[in-house]
Amino acid sequence: MKLFKSIKWRLQLWYGLILVVVLAGFGFTAYQLQRNRQFRQVDDELHRRISVLASALHRPPPRGQNGNRSPFDQPPRESDFGQPPMDGLPQGQFPDEGPPEGQRNRLPKFLLPAESAHLFDGSDAHGFYFSITAVNMSGHKEIARSTNYPSAPDVEFRSAHNVNRVDQIFPETERFKNSSKISSMMTFDNYRETLNMLPSGEMILVGCSIAPELKELRRTALNLTAVGGLILLVGLTGGWWLVSRSLKPIASISAAAVKISAGDLAQRINVAEAESELGQLAAVLNSTFARLETAFAQQKQFASDAAHELRTPVTVILTQTQTALNRERDAASYKQTVEACQRAAQRMRKLIESLLALARFDAGQEVLRRTDFDFSETIADSAELVQPLADERAVKISVDIEPVKITGDSERLAQVVTNLLTNAIQYNQPAGEVRVQLESQNGLAVLTVTDTGQGIAPADLPLVFGRFYRADQSRTGAGNAGLGLAITKAIIEAHGGTIEVASQENSGTTFTVRLPI
Amino acid sequence: MRILIVEDEPDLLVSLAQALREEGYAVDTADNGDDGLFNAEGTDYDAIVLDVMLPGMDGWEVLKRLRKTKKTPVLMLTARDQTRDRVKGLDTGADDYVVKPFDLDEVFARLRAIIRRSANKTTNIIEVGDVKVDTAARSVFLKAKPIELTAMEYSLVEFMALHRGEVVTRTQLYEHLFDENEDSFSNLLDVHVSNVRKKLGAEFIVTRRGHGYCIEG
Numbered sequence: 176m177k178l179f180k181s182i183k184w185r186l187q188l189w190y191g192l193i194l195v196v197v198l199a200g201f202g203f204t205a206y207q208l209q210r211n212r213q214f215r216q217v218d219d220e221l222h223r224r225i226s227v228l229a230s231a232l233h234r235p236p237p238r239g240q241n242g243n244r245s246p247f248d249q250p251p252r253e254s255d256f257g258q259p260p261m262d263g264l265p266q267g268q269f270p271d272e273g274p275p276e277g278q279r280n281r282l283p284k285f286l287l288p289a290e291s292a293h294l295f296d297g298s299d300a301h302g303f304y305f306s307i308t309a310v311n312m313s314g315h316k317e318i319a320r321s322t323n324y325p326s327a328p329d330v331e332f333r334s335a336h337n338v339n340r341v342d343q344i345f346p347e348t349e350r351f352k353n354s355s356k357i358s359s360m361m362t363f364d365n366y367r368e369t370l371n372m373l374p375s376g377e378m379i380l381v382g383c384s385i386a387p388e389l390k391e392l393r394r395t396a397l398n399l400t401a402v403g404g405l406i407l408l409v410g411l412t413g414g415w416w417l418v419s420r421s422l423k424p425i426a427s428i429s430a431a432a433v434k435i436s437a438g439d440l441a442q443r444i445n446v447a448e449a450e451s452e453l454g455q456l457a458a459v460l461n462s463t464f465a466r467l468e469t470a471f472a473q474q475k476q477f478a479s480d481a482a483h484e485l486r487t488p489v490t491v492i493l494t495q496t497q498t499a500l501n502r503e504r505d506a507a508s509y510k511q512t513v514e515a516c517q518r519a520a521q522r523m524r525k526l527i528e529s530l531l532a533l534a535r536f537d538a539g540q541e542v543l544r545r546t547d548f549d550f551s552e553t554i555a556d557s558a559e560l561v562q563p564l565a566d567e568r569a570v571k572i573s574v575d576i577e578p579v580k581i582t583g584d585s586e587r588l589a590q591v592v593t594n595l596l597t598n599a600i601q602y603n604q605p606a607g608e609v610r611v612q613l614e615s616q617n618g619l620a621v622l623t624v625t626d627t628g629q630g631i632a633p634a635d636l637p638l639v640f641g642r643f644y645r646a647d648q649s650r651t652g653a654g655n656a657g658l659g660l661a662i663t664k665a666i667i668e669a670h671g672g673t674i675e676v677a678s679q680e681n682s683g684t685t686f687t688v689r690l691p692i
Numbered sequence: 693m694r695i696l697i698v699e700d701e702p703d704l705l706v707s708l709a710q711a712l713r714e715e716g717y718a719v720d721t722a723d724n725g726d727d728g729l730f731n732a733e734g735t736d737y738d739a740i741v742l743d744v745m746l747p748g749m750d751g752w753e754v755l756k757r758l759r760k761t762k763k764t765p766v767l768m769l770t771a772r773d774q775t776r777d778r779v780k781g782l783d784t785g786a787d788d789y790v791v792k793p794f795d796l797d798e799v800f801a802r803l804r805a806i807i808r809r810s811a812n813k814t815t816n817i818i819e820v821g822d823v824k825v826d827t828a829a830r831s832v833f834l835k836a837k838p839i840e841l842t843a844m845e846y847s848l849v850e851f852m853a854l855h856r857g858e859v860v861t862r863t864q865l866y867e868h869l870f871d872e873n874e875d876s877f878s879n880l881l882d883v884h885v886s887n888v889r890k891k892l893g894a895e896f897i898v899t900r901r902g903h904g905y906c907i908e909g
Contacts, residue, residue: 479772479774483771483772486771486791486792486793487701487704487771487792489792489793490701490704490771490792490793490794491701491703491704491707492793493793493794493795493796494704494707494708494711494794494796495703495704495707497711497795497796497797498707498708498710498711498714498796499707501711501714501796502714511706512707515703515706515707518703519703
């Protein structure tokens with residue numbers, strides 16, 4: 176599933192999930208609040224009616240008032256419950272089967288008081304309805320029921336159900352305790368009903384159709400779902416846009432990286448949003464790319480220079496041998512050819528050794544054979560070694576050294592000194608002078624080699640330790656590939672030392688080497 | 693044909709000069725740019741082999757200065773085979789270049805080509821009447837029959853053939869057939885001309901009195 180490995184898609188997925196959970200939670204809460212509010216209104220109405228009915232059940236009716244007969248003190252007549260006591264009043268009815276004879280007298284009779292009649296509109300199928308049942312030890316007897324008492328599900332079932340409910344809700348043991356008020360609220364199909372047990376033993380059920388409320392709630396739910404869906408859609412779109420927008424720098428970074436890996440090291444990431452975290456990343460990558468580019472360019476230049484240095488001796492060998500083989504020659508001629516080839520081969524060997532040494536220093540693979548030795552002895556030996564060259568050029572070497580014990584690779588450091596001395600002689604003027612000094616300063620062995628040569632132009636000073644740098648474009652001798660000072664510097668730095676150059680044009684150059692003791 | 697080689701690598705210079713001499717060229721040498729330019733300006737070489745990396749004045753500079761006065765064909769020797777170096781060389785006025793390390797045969801071929809081009813010839817074969825000169829094989833045919841010539845005789849025939857229809861002075865011939873180290877006597881040229889006439893026919897080289905020699909086109 177490559178799709179879900181993409182950060183973009185995963186972010187979007189998580190975002191979508193969180194959005195769905197939040198919206199669902201919000202919608203559910205809103206729905207519940209709305210539902211509770213509506214039901215509470217209904218419940219308040221139901222409770223009000225329960226109170227009215229309860230008080231009507233136990234209140235003696237005002238005498239002489241037309242049609243307002245109390246259900247309690249007049250013996251019930253069947254017909255009393257068959258007709259409305261007053262116009263417009265809901266009809267209280269006894270169920271078809273009358274109460275058992277023995278209980279009849281004890282059963283309270285019920286008529287709705289006129290001032291409460293408006294609370295029950297018997298003709299309204301969706302209005303409030305009630306049912307009053309007398310409950311005693313021997314059973315239940317419904318005393319009155321409003322005409323709009325819902326018939327579906329069928330009355331029998333409901334009656335049985337209500338009785339069961341009573342048994343469940345009000346256990347027999349508690350039923351006749353004089354508890355203050357025991358009531359239960361239930362939702363039954365589209366009806367909301369409350370069932371109250373009066374301490375006097377009557378059970379009053381008041382209910383009403385909540386179809387409009389349920390309809391309202393369904394509409395609310397539908398609205399909430401629709402709005403939620405819309406918000407989800409807008410949110411996901413916005414999220415996608417945001418994710419795309421914030422991942423755009425990553426795309427441009429990877430595009431640049433692809434181009435760079437394809438070999439175009441000059442590519443850079445456009446750091447448009449430098450203040451963002453990705454901008455910082457891009458800046459870091461850019462500087463890495465820049466260093467890479469420089470390193471690659473140097474490497475390329477180095478390889479090109481190295482190849483170039485090898486071309487000349489190879490050309491010599493090719494030309495010499497081809498000429499020699501063109502026709503029969505005498506022995507002296509062949510000898511000359513072989514000698515020329517030998518010189519070329521030696522030059523190549525020296526070059527290759529230098530290149531390998533540099534490569535090892537670069538890679539940190541050059542192992543220094545460290546010993547404790549007197550650096551001044553090394554310098555004296557080197558000075559002796561280059562004396563013939565100095566004599567050849569009539570250059571005077573003056574040595575002013577004090578014994579300084581250092582730890583390092585004596586062979587490599589001898590190479591350093593010889594290198595510096597050879598340069599000082601070669602680039603000196605005829606009958607010039609080379610001064611070599613060694614002293615101990617602040618825990619450092621300080622070696623200075625000063626010549627009286629033509630000096631180095633200020634512009635060239637930073638280049639002298641570079642590879643294939645020559646004071647002159649000319650080749651001052653076979654094997655001088657311009658790697659000497661680069662190797663010298665590498666050896667000194669491997670010892671933790673430094674080398675500096677200072678030069679005055681037409682008066683001389685001084686190399687200063689500082690090595691830790 | 694007289695050629696100047698400017699090259700600072702002694703072993704290379706020696707063997708190049710030897711090889712070209714054995715090819716029948718008169719060869720002068722210089723091991724630095726200043727000497728090279730001095731020679732090139734003072735003598736009418738048929739071609740110059742010029743190294744790019746030289747002590748003192750480098751090859752580019754020599755070429756640039758030479759082009760102010762001379763159109764001598766120049767073959768550059770370069771150790772760098774990057775395009776920009778070649779472009780620079782050709783733009784500066786080099787006629788061709790060879791990249792080190794090279795094959796001698798390639799150097800010979802390119803030299804023949806630039807010399808031929810400078811003489812406005814397009815092939816290696818020059819036909820003068822019954823005589824055919826193959827400058828690549830360095831051989832001469834008379835009525836399709838190969839004729840044995842010495843190196844100097846061949847050089848004389850080749851130079852004259854390349855300049856057919858022109859009057860070539862004795863000085864020109866001395867300059868192009870002998871290098872600076874050769875002690876040339878004035879009758880040496882007459883000997884070679886006479887030998888060529890014997891081998892290729894008396895009318896092949898016509899003498900223009902007071903001017904020089906000519907091969908009639």
